[in-house]
Amino acid sequence: MTPAERPLSPHLQIYKPQLTSVLSITHRGTGLALGVGAIFLVWWLSGAAWSDACFRAAQAFWSSWLGKLFLLGWTFSLFFHLLNGVRHLLWDVGFGFDLPTTYRTGWTVVAFSVLLTVLAFGSGLYAGGSP
């Protein structure tokens, strides 16, 4: 069956970006990024369990410049997805779904995601190690 050529409603790029829509797509993006991060964690975990070479390769990756950049991205993704996920759970039980509160909790999520990322990543760099 070929889909009929129906008229389409105005699509995403027509609208001006708003905090609500931007955070919504960021929730998706960070979720997908964490999925990729999970693959790397399984690689590292497998190394710890079965293979010295595999474990050392994973450690070398985290210690590298590129690895640290990925870690920074995953740290932010994790805190954002976690905090915005709690925001979603609160909506689900009926809290904060009016527009002013939605904006307030949205900016709170952004601020605390950045703060926690700086704290966690900074303390990691300060300790000078690689997880």
Add this chain to the structure above:
Amino acid sequence: MTGRAAVRHWRAQRVSALALIFLVLWLVVSLLMHLGADRAQVQAWLGAPVSAVLAAALVVVAFFHLGLGIRVVLEDYVHTPWRLAAGLVANRVTCWALALIALAAVATLAFGW
């Protein structure tokens, strides 16, 4: 996905999210406490009963949650029926495979296999 299946999916996504709040915070704190750990130290950490149980729970719940999330993304953006079907199967197989590998690794560390 419609009807009862959709309701189940919706609820499962949220229940797993609740569990992940605690499991993920445990992971972050633990990783920060094991910065620069060598393989023996990681083995000692994940070989301990409490951390092995928490790690196993995290693996199961996280890949379950990830599979549910990717399914929604696929259903939203893939509109060719056969591509969607293939994507859903690939998603399921990949999540199961990664979870099983990770569980086997945790079991290896916990039981010293």
